[in-house]
Amino acid sequence: MSRRRQFLLGAALCLLLGLLALYLLGRLEPYQQTIEHGPAPEARVNPYLAAEHFLRRQGLQVQRADGLQLLPELPSAGQTLLLLGDRQHMSPRQAERLLDWAAKGGHLLFVAERLWDEKAGASGDLLLDRLGIQQYQSDALDAEDSSTEDAASDPAAEPLDEANRYPQLTQLYLENEHAPAYIGFDTGFHLYDAQNRAHAWANGGEATHMLQLYHGDGLVTVLSDAWIWRNDRIARYDNAWLLWYLSQDSAVTLLYRAERDDLLSLLLRHFPQALVALALLLALALWHVGMRQGPLQLPASLARRQLREHLRGSADFLLRRDGQHSLLQGLQQDIQRRARQRHPGFERLGVAEQWQVLARLSRLPSRAISQAMRPPPQQRLTAADFTRQVAHLQLLRNTL
CATH class of the missing domain: 3.40.50 (Rossmann fold)
Known part of the structure; x- marks a missing residue:
């Protein structure tokens, strides 16, 4: 297509658009409308x-x-x-x-x-x-x-x-x-x-x-x-x-x-959404803090230990807390209590007479009685001496 023909075609198109615009402008009628936006x-x-x-x-x-x-x-x-x-x-x-x-x-x-x-x-x-x-x-x-x-x-x-x-x-x-x-x-x-x-x-x-x-x-x-x-x-x-x-x-x-x-009334009146968001945030924070970390720990089996282990653990605890002197004195007091049950007036006797009564009741030699009932020493005993002393006391108590 030649340039002249393109120019004529464009001019005709512009003329048609102008005539259409004039027609539409002639058909328009201005009017006023009031839009109510409510109070300020x-x-x-x-x-x-x-x-x-x-x-x-x-x-x-x-x-x-x-x-x-x-x-x-x-x-x-x-x-x-x-x-x-x-x-x-x-x-x-x-x-x-x-x-x-x-x-x-x-x-x-x-x-x-x-x-x-x-x-x-x-x-x-x-x-x-x-x-x-x-x-x-x-x-x-x-x-x-x-x-x-x-x-x-x-x-x-x-x-x-x-x-x-x-x-x-x-x-x-x-x-x-x-x-x-x-x-x-x-x-x-x-x-x-x-x-x-x-x-x-x-x-x-x-x-x-x-x-x-x-x-x-x-x-x-x-x-x-x-x-x-x-x-x-x-x-x-x-x-x-x-x-x-x-x-x-x-x-x-x-x-x-x-x-x-x-303050609470003012917040509820003017910022209800913010209070709801704060409550949700607080609930999420508490849920996160209280959430379990790691796998569940299985409950311990009740039969995993024997009676001997419990007794040994209890003895170790008493030894650490009260010491040797308290344990030895407790065994001696238990022996005296059993002797009072079998021999009335035992507590009024002297030490030597008490040892004689214990020897007669237990049928043990006087040497074993003296080793068992002698006062515990103030210094700490070695493990062997403490075990030997406890053995003498238990033997005497078991025979009463």
């Missing part, structure tokens, strides 16, 4: 991250705390402490310190955690019991008594049309305001001021979900729940406005946990 990792870890950003946007100074360790260094005046964490393990001393901090001019806000127990006369919530506030379930309330009590205690009872506009929401009325603020509290709980100390409250239907009372030189605000300020709910209704209203003109400290988790 910071929002998943911190359920009140949106509340922090909201307060900072209002010009308030906000800090976050994980425990009550900062309380001694936290000033009371001009400070709002939002205690939003679990207080299940709070000690009585910590509860007293919190209330003392509020009495010096601070604003303490916390969530009621336990229901009032009529039989025990307490709820077990240290802060609620000390302030005389009781929490009940809303479905256990008597509707008529609750309505009468709320109307008598609320000097600015809301108009009927406003109350019926959003019956599922909690209404908070302020002075010089014709319409209430609507907050999305959980309607399943009710707060009751048993000591009649509250000067402000927020009602939803027949239940009260917020109480505010003076405590010393400070304020204490009790909520039935703090879910209204979580990341997924703070933008609803007037939830964010209530957070600003309660913390306005003050620095804010958000306390998520009243006590710290121990």
Whole structure:
């Protein structure tokens, strides 16, 4: 194929590709698509991250705390402490310190955690019991008594049309305001001021979900729940406005946990896979250390030795441990014991008389008796002398 023909063929191919591209571009239509990736990792870890950003946007100074360790260094005046964490393990001393901090001019806000127990006369919530506030379930309330009590205690009872506009929401009325603020509290709980100390409250239907009372030189605000300020709910209704209203003109400290988790709890929460791997590694290490090395050793045969070998081994052991003097003295004492059995009063006789009695009982000559019963020498005997002495003693003992 000539070059001219190749050039024409390539140009035609490029022209066809260009026309195809123009056709496809004319058929394309641009569009927009939003892909939801869910909350950011910071929002998943911190359920009140949106509340922090909201307060900072209002010009308030906000800090976050994980425990009550900062309380001694936290000033009371001009400070709002939002205690939003679990207080299940709070000690009585910590509860007293919190209330003392509020009495010096601070604003303490916390969530009621336990229901009032009529039989025990307490709820077990240290802060609620000390302030005389009781929490009940809303479905256990008597509707008529609750309505009468709320109307008598609320000097600015809301108009009927406003109350019926959003019956599922909690209404908070302020002075010089014709319409209430609507907050999305959980309607399943009710707060009751048993000591009649509250000067402000927020009602939803027949239940009260917020109480505010003076405590010393400070304020204490009790909520039935703090879910209204979580990341997924703070933008609803007037939830964010209530957070600003309660913390306005003050620095804010958000306390998520009243006590710290121990090391094991933190490891189980954040590194469960690492703990499982560590447990498997430890099990493998123990298995390796405890694994048998080499072949099994067969049990020794019970009949591999004769009685004579056992007796000889026992004698060698006693000789090494107690010495010759102890063995010879033991044989002599055995001979004296047998003589006392055959001749009463043998132990009261003199040495010479004892030897005569032994000679008469054994029918051995006096020379053999004296060689056998003479006191063992202090110095070590030779093997031949020791064997000869033992032989004389055994002969005398066997004849008794």
